[in-house]
Amino acid sequence: MSRFGEYRVIDYGTMLVEAPRMDAYVAALKAAVTPGCTVVDLGTGTGMFAMLACRFGAGRVHAIEPDKSILLARQAAEANGFADRISFHQAFSTDLAFEDRADVLISDLRGVLPLYTAHIPSIVDARTRLLKPGGIQIPRRDRMNVALVEMPKVYRYYEEPWLTNRYGLDLTSAHPFVVSSWHKVEAKPEDLLTSPVLWAELDYTTITGPNVAGRASSAVARPGTAHGLAVWFDAEIAPGVGFSNAPGKTALIYGQAFFPLKAAVPVEEGDTLEVDLRADHIEGDYVWTWATKIVGAGDGKVKADFRQSTFYAEPVDPEKMRRRGAGYVPERTPGLDLERLCLSLVDGQRTLEAIAGEVARTYPARYKTWQSALTDVVKIIDRAK
């Protein structure tokens, strides 16, 4: 997977090969599917769960995936003789409605953590509209844990070249941005300075909103240098069936999330850690905020009291930020007028050629022919979907 990003085909393959994850999902799916039942596979990717549901006896599967990897899923379903039982929907699940509700809802829409883009809103919506009351959800819940970690090789890149470099250049202005972002790591048990503690639990059978906040406290178990917080999830796929991403367990595609501290902090055994961590779903993705307090065991002195957030992770274009303010009055521009015209012509009857023709007639200086308008028309419509 790219750092936060969409899954590539090879990532789907990696996930299918990882035994702890697949064994848990397959066991849960096999136990959940009854002969002739209906399954919704949310985020089908290359169609593995949809095909396995058919193999286990499902009568109907709705395989949903907005990404073009669904085209590979269709081919695989044909190759394996399941195409008559799987309906493929290249769309967002929130835009779909089916005549009958499903008996089973299966998904894995997580990133490094379950709090990833539209995962939670999609689960809430699918559970509410697409699943029968009392239907089976796979997975059932994820528990997210946090620990203070010492990871000098990782932390080096939060300090170099920003605070020190071989060229004697002052790059300190970038350091606040750098320590305002988290990234995926593969932590080892010996990196932990505190025992893992539960930060938050997501019960997918009852969750109603995407925002999560929680406080976790722990004691430092050994002396060292604290570089950041590692956060990972343990999955309960079905009762008694799951897998863990804890340091030391078989490495899976998820890894752990490393939230850096503003500065490295020397710690001693018995020092206390208090973490307030929150994830707020804003404009389709998460703003993470972490407040870390470390207090010395002996003298009760505050060794660290940091408040950090991904809100500060990127340099800001003042004009762009101004345009997001609630009080901002958007300017009417020719570009917006063009988009408005284009979208108003989408009536479920007109072809793209007809729409492009109307756009070209309205903007003759910009488009000499309908063919020259077609690319922009396609982009505008795709973006609005």
Add this chain to the structure above:
Amino acid sequence: MDLSSKLKQNPDAMARPVGDETVILHLGSGTYFGLDPVGTRIWQLMGEGHSLSAICDALAAEYAEPRETIEHDLQKLLTDLLDHKLVSLEPG
């Protein structure tokens, strides 16, 4: 407006400077707000724990405006900030 009151910035309000202005994101609602340079200065004074009266005094000195104008503008901004739950009032 009770000038002895102080204003407490809501922990849900994340503020960052953008030039001489400030952008605030309310984490709970996901809404962005902008403060012009005077609003930015008021936000800074609020964060330092000054009472509304002390804020008026500071602005009157810095902007050479009549006290009535300062209090009127402060009241307007305060109403906006309270409405959007960016601050809360603490009695003086």
